[in-house]
Each structure stands twice: as structure tokens, then as C-alpha cells.
Amino acid sequence: MTIPFKVAAFSGGVGGAKLVLGLSQICAAEELTVVVNTGDDFEHLGLHVSPDVDTVIYTLAAINNAETGWGRADETWSFMSALQQLGAPTWFQLGDKDLALNVYRTEKLRSGITLSDVTIDVAQKFGIRFRVFPMSNDPVRTMIETDSETISFQDYFVRQKCRPAVQKIRYQGLDSALPSPGLDALLKSSEIGAYVICPSNPYLSIDPMLSLPSVRDHIIDSPAPVVAVSPVVAGGSLKGPTGKIMGELGIPCTAIEVAKHYKGLINGIIIADQDAGDTAEIERLGVHVITANIVMKSTQDKRDLATLVLSFARQLASKSK
Amino acid sequence: MTIPFKVAAFSGGVGGAKLVLGLSQICAAEELTVVVNTGDDFEHLGLHVSPDVDTVIYTLAAINNAETGWGRADETWSFMSALQQLGAPTWFQLGDKDLALNVYRTEKLRSGITLSDVTIDVAQKFGIRFRVFPMSNDPVRTMIETDSETISFQDYFVRQKCRPAVQKIRYQGLDSALPSPGLDALLKSSEIGAYVICPSNPYLSIDPMLSLPSVRDHIIDSPAPVVAVSPVVAGGSLKGPTGKIMGELGIPCTAIEVAKHYKGLINGIIIADQDAGDTAEIERLGVHVITANIVMKSTQDKRDLATLVLSFARQLASKSK
Numbered sequence: 001m002t003i004p005f006k007v008a009a010f011s012g013g014v015g016g017a018k019l020v021l022g023l024s025q026i027c028a029a030e031e032l033t034v035v036v037n038t039g040d041d042f043e044h045l046g047l048h049v050s051p052d053v054d055t056v057i058y059t060l061a062a063i064n065n066a067e068t069g070w071g072r073a074d075e076t077w078s079f080m081s082a083l084q085q086l087g088a089p090t091w092f093q094l095g096d097k098d099l100a101l102n103v104y105r106t107e108k109l110r111s112g113i114t115l116s117d118v119t120i121d122v123a124q125k126f127g128i129r130f131r132v133f134p135m136s137n138d139p140v141r142t143m144i145e146t147d148s149e150t151i152s153f154q155d156y157f158v159r160q161k162c163r164p165a166v167q168k169i170r171y172q173g174l175d176s177a178l179p180s181p182g183l184d185a186l187l188k189s190s191e192i193g194a195y196v197i198c199p200s201n202p203y204l205s206i207d208p209m210l211s212l213p214s215v216r217d218h219i220i221d222s223p224a225p226v227v228a229v230s231p232v233v234a235g236g237s238l239k240g241p242t243g244k245i246m247g248e249l250g251i252p253c254t255a256i257e258v259a260k261h262y263k264g265l266i267n268g269i270i271i272a273d274q275d276a277g278d279t280a281e282i283e284r285l286g287v288h289v290i291t292a293n294i295v296m297k298s299t300q301d302k303r304d305l306a307t308l309v310l311s312f313a314r315q316l317a318s319k320s321k
Numbered sequence: 322m323t324i325p326f327k328v329a330a331f332s333g334g335v336g337g338a339k340l341v342l343g344l345s346q347i348c349a350a351e352e353l354t355v356v357v358n359t360g361d362d363f364e365h366l367g368l369h370v371s372p373d374v375d376t377v378i379y380t381l382a383a384i385n386n387a388e389t390g391w392g393r394a395d396e397t398w399s400f401m402s403a404l405q406q407l408g409a410p411t412w413f414q415l416g417d418k419d420l421a422l423n424v425y426r427t428e429k430l431r432s433g434i435t436l437s438d439v440t441i442d443v444a445q446k447f448g449i450r451f452r453v454f455p456m457s458n459d460p461v462r463t464m465i466e467t468d469s470e471t472i473s474f475q476d477y478f479v480r481q482k483c484r485p486a487v488q489k490i491r492y493q494g495l496d497s498a499l500p501s502p503g504l505d506a507l508l509k510s511s512e513i514g515a516y517v518i519c520p521s522n523p524y525l526s527i528d529p530m531l532s533l534p535s536v537r538d539h540i541i542d543s544p545a546p547v548v549a550v551s552p553v554v555a556g557g558s559l560k561g562p563t564g565k566i567m568g569e570l571g572i573p574c575t576a577i578e579v580a581k582h583y584k585g586l587i588n589g590i591i592i593a594d595q596d597a598g599d600t601a602e603i604e605r606l607g608v609h610v611i612t613a614n615i616v617m618k619s620t621q622d623k624r625d626l627a628t629l630v631l632s633f634a635r636q637l638a639s640k641s642k
Binding site: 045046047072075076078079080081082083085086087088095096097098099100101103104106107110122125126 | 366367368393396397399400401402403404406407408409416417418419420421422424425427428431443446447
């Protein structure tokens with residue numbers, strides 16, 4: 001009998017969800033807890049939309065749309081076409097099936113049920129064995145300051161297709177937000193064997209979670225090792241605006257900068273084979289490095305990377321943190 | 322040049338909407354105003370659903386589902402199937418396209434726009450040339466008292482498929498509801514040439530409208546004739562629970578009883594050819610009678626009946642009311 005090695009994974013949307021899927025294939029139900037960014041959440045058409053939570057849930061339920069990176073596979077679009085007829089905004093695509101989750105969640109939230117509870121409920125309904133917690137039940141909204149205005153992340157990301165130059169990113173509502181009960185209990189648990197920072201955008205997806213009161217401190221104070229997987233490969237991001245945003249913020253888009261960003265929090269990082277040249281400089285930061293194929297195309301890629309993450313964590317755990 | 326003969330038609334769902342469609346085909350845009358029952362409205366899945374308003378709008382826009390009598394033609398059902406997966410109630414069917422209108426309306430209402438204004442907006446978006454007003458911007462809810470409980474109309478009609486015996490019908494919220502601005506202006510207008518009571522359920526669809534403050538009195542005081550079309554044919558209703566409900570309320574399901582119900586309000590009634598035997602008794606009530614084919618199967622049937630309604634009204638207008 002092996003003692004369960006409990007893993008707490010912090011994830012944003014598509015990139016993070018891929019590693020989460022890999023972890024789900026090698027972990028028992030009680031071994032994996034996923035904490036998901038809600039900084040991208042927004043109110044649209046009167047509905048509470050939680051893009052990252054839904055991407056993680058759809059991915060774990062194996063009903064995600066792998067091509068788009070959001071929404072469900074085998075989706076239909078009648079709602080959107082009828083909405084267009086009404087002259088309503090159609091820049092944010094909500095498929096007919098995806099809409100069911102959004103309507104369901106919105107009604108539950110309006111009736112006083114927390115985002116955590118509705119997320120747990122939905123995950124169960126989709127047959128997901130793992131705990132999936134939103135980072136907070138309170139609204140934290142990632143806002144993008146451009147040279148001309150401050151806009152919500154979805155406005156920037158979807159409506160404006162990341163065209164504006166980002167000058168600053170801030171998390172509105174952070175001052176009055178608390179970690180969700182699930183995240184709070186997780187942080188106070190003595191059973192965590194490893195924290196995993198998934199390959200999501202550090203600024204947009206991971207930082208909102210780490211910036212919640214006490215989250216970063218709890219992780220640092222924990223004896224469990226913290227392993228990050230770089231979202232950067234060979235000077236760019238695989239999907240999403242990480243590379244563009246880092247450039248606009250004046251940060252070179254390199255694995256070194258990702259490691260620097262997480263310095264003091266992480267004990268190890270897995271970077272792309274292509275970025276092996278960054279190893280020495282990252283190690284000088286006091287961060288252990290492994291290089292690997294971190295481009296998770298196949299199911300096997302995801303499983304292999306997840307396996308590597310956990311073996312790296314076990315290896316780091318044997319050292320003093 | 323003919324002087325416009327302005328018609329105010331009061332309608333519930335499917336039966337009423339058929340006559341409204343007929344009227345729309347023989348009236349110019351400024352000649353027809355439709356007032357629609359909202360007693361059947363309800364909140365479902367956090368959405369404000371207005372079944373009768375939508376049936377009238379979909380019918381006038383020629384996108385209604387003629388088979389079901391509700392919803393849109395060429396509808397898809399992905400939302401409902403996904404909702405079922407979430408264990409949410411699926412007894413009230415909302416098609417993917419139909420949902421767009423419901424989501425759109427709900428968001429507008431939540432933002433403070435009135436039901437009247439969103440109805441006018443939606444009718445315009447669907448290219449409807451006629452004014453369509455909900456009876457009220459305030460919530461009036463038709464409640465069904467059965468032997469065991471009091472339930473909303475949709476609960477009775479859709480979820481319980483009209484199975485419980487109706488003991489009483491009442492209109493919750495009527496005390497604090499006002500006619501919608503459009504209906505109010507209509508009633509105060511001196512230009513109405515005829516009021517038409519469409520062949521909808523008198524108790525469920527027409528009475529909520531007539532019971533709003535001052536509506537019945539305004540219609541009675543108006544010099545314009547009031548013509549009803551019977552929703553009853555040969556001892557039964559064509560669609561919907563009119564016959565069953567009348568029976569349970571101890572009222573014979575006859576054209577005579579419909580005329581009695583509207584006595585004092587209407588000047589004339591068009592009844593089915595099959596009910597010609599009721600003519601003398603109805604005329605003894607002081608109500609003029611025409612018999613006709615009131616089963617509107619084809620477009621021509623609807624147009625013919627609408628034409629008859631207006632010629633009957635013109636004929637009644639020439640007599641003293």
C-alpha cells in the first residue's frame with residue numbers, strides 16, 4: 001500500500017487544464033485537488049461566466065473542445081445566432097451546451113449558493129472524482145490597464161483580441177476577497193505532499209490566486225515542495241497572450257523570467273527542452289530545474305509530464321525546503 | 322383613402338395568436354395593437370419567461386412552432402440536454418433559440434428596463450410592424466388552486482400537465498399591478514375602432530388583462546364595439562385546458578357560457594358553426610352572434626376570420642353600443 005501523496009494544483013485555463021488532466025490520470029481521487037483562477041470571471045448577458053473553472057471541469061469531464069481551448073466539444077450555436085438577431089453582443093461565444101452550465105450556475109449563485117458549492121456540485125454532476133475549488137467565492141476581477149483605458153480581462157482577451165498594449169495588470173476586489181473554504185482548508189492541511197503551479201499565465205491566471213490573503217505565505221511556510229511548469233517555450237507562449245503581455249510589461253519571455261517571477265515560492269521548475277540553456281541561471285536563483293517536453297499535445301504527453309512533476313516533487317521533498 | 326380602423330386585440334397564447342396573425346395580414350401597421358397576457362409569466366432557471374408574449378411575437382415574426390403552439394420553428398435542444406446532465410429541472414422546455422430571447426429579456430429587466438420596453442424592442446428586432454404590449458409591467462401571476470395546493474400556472478399546465486382538478490383561479494399581484502403604459506394609452510385613446518377578445522382561455526388568458534385596474538371599465542365606457550371570438554367549439558377547447566378547467570369549475574364548456582362570462586363587456590361574439598344552436602340563447606343575453614369557421618387551420622382561415630371579426634365590429638359600431 002502506498003501512502004497517498006496529496007497534490008494541490010493551481011490552474012488557469014487551457015494550458016493549466018492540460019497538466020491537471022495528466023495529473024488526474026495518475027492520481028487517485030483523494031490525491032488531487034485543483035484550485036482554479038476566477039480572476040477571469042465576468043458577468044455577461046446577466047450570466048456569471050467562469051471561463052477557467054469551466055475549462056478545467058470540461059477537461060476533466062473529457063467534454064472540452066480541444067481545438068478552441070474553451071467550451072465544449074460537439075457544441076451547437078443556435079443561441080448565439082438567435083442572440084445576434086436580437087442585436088445583443090456576440091463577441092463572447094457561449095455554445096448552447098456551455099450555456100446550460102452558465103444558466104445553472106447563475107441561478108444557484110442568485111439563490112445564495114456559493115461559487116465553491118456550485119462548482120463542487122457541477123463537478124460531481126459531470127462525474128469528476130477530484131475536488132475542484134474556485135480560488136475564492138468573492139469577486140476578484142483581473143483588470144487590464146492599457147494606454148487608453150482600464151478594461152476587464154475578457155474585454156481585453158476576447159472582445160479586443162489582446163490588441164491593446166498592456167501597461168499594468170491589477171486584481172480588482174482582492175482587498176476584500178478571501179480564499180474559498182476549500183482552498184483555505186487545503187492550505188491549512190498538513191497532508192499536502194506537493195504544490196503544483198500549472199503552466200498557466202503567471203500574471204493573469206496564477207497571480208490572482210497567489211495574491212489572495214495568506215495563500216502565498218501558507219504555501220511558502222508549508223513543508224511541501226512547490227513545483228512550477230513553465231508556460232513559456234523557446235521565447236513564446238503556446239497559447240494565449242503570455243508572450244505578448246510579458247513583452248509589453250518589459251519582461252523578456254523566457255523561462256528564466258518565469259522562474260524569477262516565482263522566486264521564493266517555488267522549489268523547482270520544469271522548463272522546455274528547448275530552454276535548457278536557461279538552466280544554470282535559474283539554478284542560481286535557488287530553484288531546481290528539470291527540462292522536459294512540456295508541450296502537451298497527446299494524452300500521453302500530459303500523463304508523462306504529470307508523472308515527471310510528481311517524481312520531481314518527491315525528489316524535492318526529500319531535500320530540506 | 323380609407324380612415325384607419327384601429328383595432329385593439331387582447332390575446333393569450335396559441336389560439337389568440339392565430340387570430341392576431343390573421344388581423345396582422347389585413348391591418349396596416351398603425352391599425353393593430355396587440356395586448357398580451359402576462360399572467361402566465363414566471364421565473365424559471367433565473368430567467369423571466371413570458372410564454373404568451375413570446376408566442377404572439379414568434380407568430381407575428383413567422384418563426385413560431387406551429388406544431389407545439391409554443392417556441393420557435395427549426396429549434397435545437399442542446400441546452401436542455403446539457404441541463405439534464407446537470408440535474409436541473411427540464412419540465413419546462415426552452416429551445417436554444419428561444420433561450421436567447423429569454424436571456425436577453427432577463428438581462429434587460431435586471432438592468433431596469435421595463436417588460437413593455439423590452440417587448441417593443443424585441444418585436445422591432447424581429448421585424449414586427451405592429452405594436453405588441455404586455456398587459457402590465459408589474460408581476461401578475463395566475464395561480465391555480467387545486468384540492469391539495471396552490472401552484473403557478475406553468476406548474477399546473479406544463480409540469481403537472483393539467484392533471485390536478487382546478488378549484489379556483491386567482492391572479493396574484495393584481496392589487497398592486499397597473500396596466501402597462503401602452504395598454505393605458507390605448508384605453509385612453511379615442512381612436513380605437515374595435516376591441517377584439519381573441520379566442521384564448523377566458524379564465525387564464527383574458528381575465529388577467531380585464532382584471533387590471535380600469536381596463537374593463539375603460540373598454541365598457543368606450544364607444545368602440547367589443548367582439549369576442551369563442552375559444553370553445555362543439556363542447557370543447559381546440560387546444561389547451563379550457564374545456565377541462567370549465568368542467569372543474571362547474572361551468573359547461575359551451576359558447577353560451579363564454580358569452581355569459583363576457584356579458585356586459587362584449588357587444589358581439591363569433592361562435593363556431595357547430596355551435597349555431599347556442600345563438601338564440603346568447604342573443605337573449607344582449608350579445609350579437611355570428612357563426613363561422615373559427616377553427617383556424619390555414620393562413621386563409623386566419624385571414625378570413627380576422628376579416629369577419631372586423632366587418633362584424635364595423636357593423637356593431639353602426640349600432641348604438
